[in-house]
Amino acid sequence: MKLPSETTNVILCGxxxxxxxxxxxxxxVAALEAGLDVKKAEVHGMAQRGGSVITHVRFGERVFSPLIASHQAHFMLAFEPLEALRYLDFMSPDGTIFINQQKILPQPVRVGKMAYPTGIVSKCKKRVHRLIAINATHNAESIGDPRVANLIFLGMLSRFLGFPESIWQKAIQACIPSTKQEINIRAFQFGRDFLMRRLSIPEKEIRGTYIITS
Amino acid sequence: MKALLSGNEAIARGAYEAGVIFASAYPGTPSTEILEAIAHYDEIQAQWAPNEKVALETAAGASLAGGRALVAMKHVGLNVAADPLFSLVYMGCPGGLVIVSADDPGMHSSQNEQDNRWYARAAKLPMLEPSDSQEARIFTKLAFEISEKYNTPVLLRITTRIAHSSSVVTLEPRAEHPIPPYQKNSEHHVLLPVHARKIHPEIEARLQRLSRDAVMQKCTTILRGNSDVGIITAGVAFHYACEVFPEASFFKLGMTHPMPVDWLFEFALSVRNIFVIEELDPFLEEQIRALGIEVTGKDRFPVVGELNPDRVRQGLYGPETEKKEHSHEPVSDEIPPRPPVFCPGCPHAGMFWALKKLRFRVTGDIGCYTLGALPPLAAMDSCLNMGASIGMAEGMERVLKDSRHPVAAVIGDSTFIHSGITGLIDLVYNGSHAVVVILDNGTTAMTGHQPHPGTGRTLKGHSTHKLDIEQLCRALGVPHVEIVNPYHLDDVIQALKRAKSAGELSVIISRAPCILLEKRRLGAPLVIDMNLCKACNVCLQLGCPAIERVGQQYRIDPAFCVGCGLCARGCQLRAIVSSDDMMIMN
Structure with missing residues (x-):
């Protein structure tokens, strides 16, 4: 059997x-609209009750495993810092991590039994080529709803994937009810323009670590 | 037309395309979304059953009448449905019947890791195992063809990774399946010993025939590669193996019972080293070894837990390969776990807090409330299976006889209807003095808020008779039944005290809707007045994720707090107040 050419692997966690x-x-859905083979793995049920959540998305010419192997993820969208650390072993050394700096304390930390790890960003940046930390929750609040932080992340990621913008519009329309689309599209656009606006260099030229505080 | 579907959605699509007209299930992760997706098709009568046994029995009736029927359940659900299953293989199913068993390797949301492929062998029915969503759709249709041709129910066995992974599926139109005129056939459909004795040899013969049936061609994938390494596999493990060792030769089974024995022999002769890669038990491996074929299997690939590309790689190449390539320091030992927790404002928390305060021994059950077993509440002594809390409470109470630690069963409304009612009849009949707490939040919460007979709504959204749990308990003969609001902690404690000293069986119905269904705040967020707080830690014992401690400081996160007021009622120092009141005071 012929090995498939490059597959793109994305971890979303939080x-x-x-x-x-x-x-x-x-x-x-965007990858499917772009004409690629795609697989997505996630888990429902018990873990959703405030637990740690991870989704694997893989797309390319032909995708076999729905799960990403260790050190094979090209991108990580970490919606919470501790969860970036938890799934760090998935990252490829030439990968890119996007971290939301808004912490959500896990139960052992909330009750004072364990400490929330320090220096997460520096631990993560040692492992990857590119790391961008933002406060997506605050940014989402400024857009009008803290829950659209996820679309800000997708907007940033979109700059690195090369799908035409129309495909993203289609995918958002296919997945979000019409009453919520306007704010989600705004959040996506915010994320899509964010890096160029804040760093003033094209995304592909971004190397190293960027911590964008507001 | 192409679509991105989860395995569960693809099975629903396959059922639709196969002309299914009846489908039933009891919700259970990872199978729940199958019926939720089927319910969108107007052509299919889709419904929730009170439990998996009833679901299978209704489907058996639909199929006996000539309609195509599908039932879906999680792996442990098939234990509940096992009684009809074994005999249904004898009775047959003229319209065609497919049973979906969704196993949970890795126990993402289950109490055990059983491998339901053994059911296919034990009950002697054919079994198909898809490896992705496209196969889930195609195999569902094939399963109906086989079911009808051989007059047997067919097991469609999936796992969490099939159920909850999405991949690209080609959609085909529905083929209506005309219902033939009903024919009474009591020699085949009334399982008297005299009839069943004649049927058993037919079952053995059809499995033999099936292993050489042309349908095997549609189920089996053979990929010729390297003749040194041959991989025999099924389900999602096929994709992990393709990823890790694409140059190998592959024999992928779609039908894993009965197996295509002749082709397996041919394959075995064409390769030098054979690996059997399968999740959980050595189900294929033992049968292949029994054919006299030398293979490597569970000595290299774990029996315990879910497979993934890394575990398959380690099995094929040895554990050292990975370490040499990536020799950085591990980060895993310093990471606090993030266990699932009660939602802020969950009505169950107060009941567990009170049960713990009154030193009850608590037999638990299956649902969100099983989280009451975890710290800080840690208010549960057991959780075995659906409905077990009630019978176990009676057994414990008979042995312990300890008035300082009375015994209470805790069970949710949906679980009580699933299989708690017969247990309660036993407690009444045998004169138990246990306390049974029914946590009635008006939904099947853990699996995603499915309606049940106590909600007065059906899967398709129609209104129906609403089972009255209180009246039911009284009709069963429970001498002491009362209803409490779990947010009123004093009332809860008084009710438990009354039940404890009643000297007879008591049922307490703890009734408040699931906070996620409320979709609103119950009040203004609460705040802790640090002038009054003595850091006694009692509020943290409620397990509410909105309350946190930083050093000796306690605070309530206003973004999470839904204003249920439970913590304020639990605080003896009255240090927790509504933020509205706090503003007035200031």
Whole structure:
């Protein structure tokens, strides 16, 4: 059997309730609209009750496993810093991590039994080529709803994937009810323009770590 | 036309295309979305059953009458439906009947890791195992063809990774399946011993015939590659193996019972080393070894847990390959776990807090409320299977006889209807003095808020008779039944005290809707007045994710708090107040 040419692997992780499943779905539908083979893996049920959530999305000429192997992820959208650390082993050394800096304390930390790890961004940046940390929750609040942080992330990611913008529009329209589309499209556009606006260099030339505080 | 569908949605699509007219299930992760997706098709009568046994029995009736029928359940659901299953293989199903079993390797949302492929062998029915969504759709249709041709139910066995992974599916139109005139055939459909004795040899013969049927060609994928390494596999493990060792020769089974024995022999002769890669038990491996074929299997690939590309790679190449390539320091030992927790404002939390305060021994059950077993509440002694809490409470109470630690069963409304009612009849009949707490949040919460007979709504959204749990308990003969609002902690404690000292069986119905269904705040967010707080830690014991402690400081996150007020009622120092009141005071 012929090995498929390059497959793109994206990890989306965070805490149940952050819109990770929806973001994964939009990304996968966009890949399908772009004419690619695509697989997406996630888990429902018990874990969604405020637990750690991870979605794997893979697309390319032909995709076999729905799960990404260790050190094979090209992109990680981490909706919560601790979850970036938890799934760091998935990252390829030439990968890109997007981190939302808004913490959500897990139960052992909330009750004072364990400490929330420090220096997450520096631990993560040692492992990857490119890391961008933003406060997506605050940015989403400024757009009008903290829940659209997921679309800000997708907007940023979109700059690195090369799908035409019309495909993203289609995917968002296919996955989000019409009453919620306007704010989600605004959040996506915000994310899509964010890096160029803040860093003033084209995305492909971004190397190293960028912490964008507001 | 192409679509991105989960395995569950693809099975629903396959059922639609196959002309299914009846489908039933009881919700259970990872199978739940199958019926939810089928319910969107107007052509199919889709319904929730009170449990999996009833679901299978209704489908058996639909199929006996000549209609194509599908039932879906999680792996442990098939244990509940096992009684009709084994005999239905004898009775047959003239209209065609497919049973979907969704297993959960890795126990993402289950109490055990059983491998339901053994059911196919034990009950002697054919089994298909798709490896992605496209196959899930195609195999569902094939399963109906086989079911009808051989007059047997067919097991469609999937796993969490098939159910909840999405991939590209080609859609085909529905083929209506005309219902033949009904024919009474009591020699085949009334399983008296005299009839069943004649049927058993037919079952053995049809499995033999099926293993050489032309349908095997549609189920089996043979890929000729390297003649040194041959991989025999099925289900999602096929894709992991393709990823890891694309140059190997592959024999992928779609039908894993009965197996295409002749082709397996041919394949075995064409390759030097054979690996059997399968999730969970050595189901294929043992049968292949029994044919006299030498294989490597569970000595290299784990029996326990879910497979993934990394575990398959380690099995094929040895554990060291990975380490050499990536020798950075591990990050895993310092990461706090993030276990699932009760939602902020969950009505169950107060009941567990009270049960713990009154030192009850608590037999638990299956649902969101099983989280009451985890710290800080840690208010549950057992959780076995659906409905087990009630019978176990009686058994524990008979043995313990300890008035300082009374025994209470805790069970949700949907679980009570699923299989708690017969247990409660036993407690009444045998004169138990246990306390049974029914946590009635008006939905099947854990699996995503499916309606059940106590909600007065059907899967298709129609209104129907609403089962009255209180009246049911009284009709069963429970001497002491009362209803409490779980947010009123004092009332809960008084009710538990009354039940404890009643000297007879008590049922307490703890009734408040699931907070996720409310979709609104119950009040203004609460705040902790640090002038009054003595850091006693009682509020944290409620397990509410909105309350956190930073050093000696306690705070309530206003973004998470839904204003249920439970913590304020639990605080003896009255240090927790509504943010509205706090503003007035200031």
């Amino acid at each position: 805490v149940g309730g952050q819109g990770i499943l929806l973001a994964g779905r939009i990304l996968a």
